[in-house]
Amino acid sequence: MTRQKLIYFSIALLTMACGMVAPSPQIQSGTLDLRTFPLTTGTTIALHGDWKFYPGVLDVPSDATTASYLPVPGLWNQVPVLSGFADGKGYGTYVLDIKLPEENQIYAIYLPEVRTAFRINAGNRSLVSGEPGITKETTTPSAQGQSFTIGAKENLQIQIAVSNFHHKEGGLPSAPVFGLGESVQNYILAQSMLDLALTGAIFMFGLYHFILFFYRSKQREAFYFGFFCLVFAVRIPFIGSKTIYAVFPNIPWELVIYIEYASVFVLGILFLWFVDGLFPRFIDTKIIRYFSAYVQFMLVYGLIIKPEIYTQFEVVFQAIGIIFAIFLGIRLYQMVRKGLPDAGIFFLGYLVLFVGFVYDVFLAYSGEGDSTLSQLAVFLFFGVQSTIVTLRTVRSFRKKILLKDEFETINEQFILTNRFYAKFIPRDFLIHLGKESIEEVRLGDSSEREITVLFADIWEYWDIIYSIPLENRMLFTNSYLGRIGPCIRKNNGFIDKYIGSAIMALFDGGIQNSIIAAKDIQWELEKYNERRRSFGYLPLHAGIGIHSGDTMLGILGEEERFESTVIADAVNLSSRIQGLTKKYGARILVSLASLLVHEDLEAIPYRILDFVRVKGKQETVMIAEILIPDIDSISNKKIANRGQFEAAIFDYVRADFVSALKKFRSVIVDNPEDLAAKIYIERCEYYQTSGVGEDWDGISAWEK
Structure with a gap:
């Protein structure tokens, strides 16, 4: 298997592992209701939320009532008031009551590492990791996760007795995973396969x-990087899901913790020597030697003292690591500025690694364990740095043709990837955010500006x-949308x-482009209808609503799922205006306030249509209908009767219903298909009979 295939395979496994755990319903006050939750094969849920907690108790009666509540995942140190353990030392029991469907099914529970020993009870099943106790002497620590299956229906209580006297942190750093038996076992298998795949791939790198x-x-850089990869490959089974226990089930907990901590120091010094091999003398060798001596001291120090002592300094180590990483990043950036060969791609790989490292530190500080994102960052870093060493070897043997092919392949993949992502987040959106590419987008990025928003929809779509047939619905929708998109883009707009x-x-840049685009859509729809008529299909009618206003463009979501969006009152109003098109029989409606700022207003055939108050809005909006000459006879007659129609509207607003009715009827005589005139005739006849109050303002309120 080539290195490229290894990368793809591992990324696929990472993606699969990320998608196997679904967000669970909210756990509140130690209770989770899954009676209506679709627990299907292939889906598991993480039991996040507030569990009942009984401090100082390892065996809780099933009917116990007095309890506090602790967040899961979470460490006792983070909530000392709730847990009662300011230093993370102590013991207690987490309890969760789950309401299940009435039918009996086989469920499974998987609990990853707990700090530092636990016993889990559910129904008539019980499993331990280590041995929880009430003192340090009676507690046997372990980092091994446990899982078991159990038949249950209607109600299931899960009790997790936890004790910690050997680590600076106590509690549940990871949430238990729950689901159907097969689903949970598949999840555990996927995690194990992920660790094995990463270990094998990184070992092959080394x-x-x-x-x-x-x-x-x-x-020399090849030697140090190879050594770095081997150490990291050895480290992977000792972190995360701790797959080392599958091979050595009786491995001492102290050794697992020591390798987890010590390997970080070894990786740090190997990384420095690797940088020195790539860019000799750019980092003072004395600094590297001093750091090497410090690492040797820490390795010996960790062997002598107990984990409960050296884990107390974890935050210090992390802070030193971040400071060191920032310092090294500055030096690497200086190399890029100096134009050293391969400095740019090396700096890019280092940034990927730095993001993963900082994210791991954040998770460790918050007590949430390791992350798939950090593993992916490290793996990508290996790929980048491995490429550097390979390129240097290729140059050494003067394989210029192979080097050229490799660069072309990587560049082609990069271009294809960016083109693919551009279909989901338009480049125009990135420009508004001040970003050059999709890789620069971050959660929370935003930009405030005045934008014209256009909504378009088919009146007969749902009919x-x-x-x-079901299989033709997507084809029909895409056939229509495929004709609309080009009309938007050629007029300097983009579909959000x-x-x-x-x-x-x-x-962006004024309302004129949106109006031209709206007209193009209507003409394109006319061509499409000619084709539909030739096949005996009903013609389509699309309504378009337009409004301009201040908007906030940005990136919403969470770390695993981004989406570009627009938050603004203009979005809601343009959607509401579009919804009125069918009621008035209008192809294009636009707010008059937006239309009046058009650069060439005199060249646009339009007519004032109504004074409305749409749903969700208190203020009045004056809307106008954009008329398209020669698109149909109805539009031509609307243009011809525009003056008469608008005069009638102003009579209507002044409550002169006799004059307004006369003029609207004159419009209808010439253009019987003018729905707006018919609406006004009905209104005038009604108000002539019922009368209007002193607060009459002529405003039409549309609640839908």
């Missing part, structure tokens, strides 16, 4: 670079959808969202 060093002994058959498009 072996590959040792072979390079064997044929080119002067290439058509329900009248055609698809909502069924509806589109939400954004235009």
